[in-house]
Amino acid sequence: MGILIITESFIYEKKGAELAIIFNDVTKIYDSKIALQNFSMRVNPGEIVGLLGPNGSGKTTALRIAVGLLKPSKGDVIIMGHSITHNPEEAKKYIGYVPDEPPLYENLAGIEYLQLILELWGYDIADKMNEIDELARILDMQLELNDLISSYSAGMRRKIALMAALIHDPKVLIIDEITANLDPKALASLAILLRGLKEHNVAILISTHILEIAEELSDRVVILHAGEIIWTGNPKEFRKEVSESKRLEDIFFELTGGPEVEQIINYLRRYTK
Amino acid sequence: MIIRIILKYELKCFINYLNQKKSRIIGLIIGVLLELLFLVILFFVIPPVSVRNLIYGYRSIIADSLSTIGLFIAFFSVSGGASLVTTVRRGLRRQLEALLLAPTNPMSIFFVYLIIQSLIVSSIIIEILLPILIWILIAAGFSIITVGIFSLLLIFMIFAFSLIGAILGIAYIRFGVKRRMKLAIASMVFLALFYFMYFGALANNDMSSSTITIVLRVLASDVSPFKWIASPLYYELNRSWLYVIEFFLACGFLVIITYIPLKMIVNKYLEGKLRPPVERIEFTIRRGIIDFLFEQPLRGLIRKEIKIIKRDPNLLVSLLTPIIIGIVIIAAIAFSSQEPSYQMGRMMYMILLPILILASITPMTYIPVSVATEKERLAIYFASPIMIRDFLLAKFIVPYIFSLIYGISISCFLSIIIGSDFLMLLIVVFILVGVINITSGIGTVIAGKWINFKAPNPRKALTLEGSLVVFVTIFIISFIIPLTMILMIFLPTVIILSAIIVFVISFLIMLKLVDMGAENLKKLEITDYF
Ligand SMILES: Nc1ncnc2c1ncn2[C@@H]1O[C@H](COP(=O)(O)OP(=O)(O)OP(=O)(O)O)[C@@H](O)[C@H]1O
Ligand SMILES: [Mg+2]
Numbered sequence: 018m019g020i021l022i023i024t025e026s027f028i029y030e031k032k033g034a035e036l037a038i039i040f041n042d043v044t045k046i047y048d049s050k051i052a053l054q055n056f057s058m059r060v061n062p063g064e065i066v067g068l069l070g071p072n073g074s075g076k077t078t079a080l081r082i083a084v085g086l087l088k089p090s091k092g093d094v095i096i097m098g099h100s101i102t103h104n105p106e107e108a109k110k111y112i113g114y115v116p117d118e119p120p121l122y123e124n125l126a127g128i129e130y131l132q133l134i135l136e137l138w139g140y141d142i143a144d145k146m147n148e149i150d151e152l153a154r155i156l157d158m159q160l161e162l163n164d165l166i167s168s169y170s171a172g173m174r175r176k177i178a179l180m181a182a183l184i185h186d187p188k189v190l191i192i193d194e195i196t197a198n199l200d201p202k203a204l205a206s207l208a209i210l211l212r213g214l215k216e217h218n219v220a221i222l223i224s225t226h227i228l229e230i231a232e233e234l235s236d237r238v239v240i241l242h243a244g245e246i247i248w249t250g251n252p253k254e255f256r257k258e259v260s261e262s263k264r265l266e267d268i269f270f271e272l273t274g275g276p277e278v279e280q281i282i283n284y285l286r287r288y289t290k
Numbered sequence: 291m292i293i294r295i296i297l298k299y300e301l302k303c304f305i306n307y308l309n310q311k312k313s314r315i316i317g318l319i320i321g322v323l324l325e326l327l328f329l330v331i332l333f334f335v336i337p338p339v340s341v342r343n344l345i346y347g348y349r350s351i352i353a354d355s356l357s358t359i360g361l362f363i364a365f366f367s368v369s370g371g372a373s374l375v376t377t378v379r380r381g382l383r384r385q386l387e388a389l390l391l392a393p394t395n396p397m398s399i400f401f402v403y404l405i406i407q408s409l410i411v412s413s414i415i416i417e418i419l420l421p422i423l424i425w426i427l428i429a430a431g432f433s434i435i436t437v438g439i440f441s442l443l444l445i446f447m448i449f450a451f452s453l454i455g456a457i458l459g460i461a462y463i464r465f466g467v468k469r470r471m472k473l474a475i476a477s478m479v480f481l482a483l484f485y486f487m488y489f490g491a492l493a494n495n496d497m498s499s500s501t502i503t504i505v506l507r508v509l510a511s512d513v514s515p516f517k518w519i520a521s522p523l524y525y526e527l528n529r530s531w532l533y534v535i536e537f538f539l540a541c542g543f544l545v546i547i548t549y550i551p552l553k554m555i556v557n558k559y560l561e562g563k564l565r566p567p568v569e570r571i572e573f574t575i576r577r578g579i580i581d582f583l584f585e586q587p588l589r590g591l592i593r594k595e596i597k598i599i600k601r602d603p604n605l606l607v608s609l610l611t612p613i614i615i616g617i618v619i620i621a622a623i624a625f626s627s628q629e630p631s632y633q634m635g636r637m638m639y640m641i642l643l644p645i646l647i648l649a650s651i652t653p654m655t656y657i658p659v660s661v662a663t664e665k666e667r668l669a670i671y672f673a674s675p676i677m678i679r680d681f682l683l684a685k686f687i688v689p690y691i692f693s694l695i696y697g698i699s700i701s702c703f704l705s706i707i708i709g710s711d712f713l714m715l716l717i718v719v720f721i722l723v724g725v726i727n728i729t730s731g732i733g734t735v736i737a738g739k740w741i742n743f744k745a746p747n748p749r750k751a752l753t754l755e756g757s758l759v760v761f762v763t764i765f766i767i768s769f770i771i772p773l774t775m776i777l778m779i780f781l782p783t784v785i786i787l788s789a790i791i792v793f794v795i796s797f798l799i800m801l802k803l804v805d806m807g808a809e810n811l812k813k814l815e816i817t818d819y820f
Pocket of ligand 1: 073079817
């Protein structure tokens, strides 16, 4: 509680801005397995935070708790001042969420899916047709919007989920596996878009495995390992201060372990017989 | 051998599935116990030998009727096979893909896999119908060996026709949304017509001329594969070479109708034709009655619900089946040669019974299925700012309004045919609405609490408790409706008063039940349904 009060006053001083996302001591235990432990972190408006970590380190778990799809075993997440566990309907108004594998209706066309999403957020699609059109152009989806989703490729599914998350003007944008299935052009467009949203005070929390993306895009990087934060900081400043030569990859491998080179060589031996 | 690998893999999956929750193991044990109880009662408590004297004389008639039963089983297997492809498709694809990576002939993988799946789909026939058939045949004095051979042929037939169903299912997936809809409606109309003629033939006693009897005769003739299936029985009755030939014809027939569809399925699969074609939807923003009646987000939820029902024949058929049955029953009454007896106006409402029961349980059975089909898509709603109660309400409103319109219009229609008085109609409508309110509410509770979202087939997603609740409710309703109707004759004022009270209170109960359902649904986490 003490930490929360301190951070709150700290943020308050900082131009009086509101808090966007606060993870407050979140723990998630599946059956007996601890997926996330005492996870505390915050994202300010106009900040992009990258969540990194090996497979199974708890990134998806953390993001799902933040959007209210999982209930924390302990702790809470505050979105724009509203608790996701106690006041979920209010908190979710502000969130745009892109899951790693978006759940979609096979029997709806992309545009009909967007209409559903808009109506869930209380909008009328007639007022949003221009924005849908613009987003579709950005993501190369104009031609596919009227096709049934059952015929979409994996990348198109991600794109329609991205459009759905963006179309209701979220103040908090949460994207799991930001690079998954996207082509280079879509990824580049998305990076430009995210920087623009950041200028407009949207708080952005992404998870990724591509360290370059995290380094290039985020103001702050949080590295998770086995459900716990093991490193957090700004990759660019870190480089300036500590060493020009040290890449984020080096930090990452130092903390979570790099490739098992000896094992690999051992394994490859069978081919040299 | 590939069959051993697949069997082991399926068994492991099943055991893991059971181990995840205690209730699943208990469910399985209860199921096995019930089946055992059924078999024990069937074969030991009322041993077939005990009725042998009674039915020994009808042996040839029994053998003749097997062709009709065979047709029924074939129908059932075809629809089971089709549902295998249409509803369980996604999980099936993933498993098949894993198996197909192995360096084996795809034909054998499909063969083994489809045998297992089709037997699972047809488990009701194998668990219940087959033992009854065997019991009858043994009671009629057929030898165990004959009955055994016949049973094997029958199981082979179930498999073969499931494959035909699977092929039809694949063809169906390849259809566009509109053609699918037409096909679903056409097949329902066809079924209705079939039943109508069947009942017509039964009612008119004019068996010789009706189309249905001609069909039945052809089925039981020597050129009918359905008769060939019964050849072991005929051979025991009459040791003629004809039946030996028919036996081999049956085997040949089954091998052919297994091989050709199997070949087709493998080819279609490898061609990538298990995917629906690309289809464009004309999107226009329409304002309609939904916008007029409902606020956001209910408006959007109901709009989506209607679109999905219109494009998912599974949901459409489960909604429309009661209509078809109702129409058939009414038609059968309207066209029956007997004049309705006006003095018996009140008692004639007994005819309403099956229709009213159907109308009143439709929401209860439909709502859980439609919530279960959402599966991982529930995440869309749990991540959105709507109240989960609204989501459940949208699931509730469509079948609820449907049932009301359907139940009330049928009541009115029947009251005109029968010529009953207005008061009686009013009472029936009051009770009907009350019952629909309560069953719809129960439907939402089941949807919130007793669904296994990970079941591959949403139609079978109810947990044991859920099925019990459905069963008990249907049981109670089928008592309440006739009871009130009979009491109506003796204690009219009491019934009128209590009908009004039930009518009013049922709305409160319904709202309470929807709240309960929503409270339970709210507790779900993504790991429960993804
Ligand atoms: N339904 C579940 N039941 C039990 N354990 C689970 C469940 N879902 C996830 N876990 C466990 O929680 C831990 C964190 O998983 P999570 O999906 O959050 O990882 P992640 O960081 O997103 O990994 P990835 O990079 O592979 O996406 C893992 O160890 C995983 O095994
Ligand atoms: Mg993940």
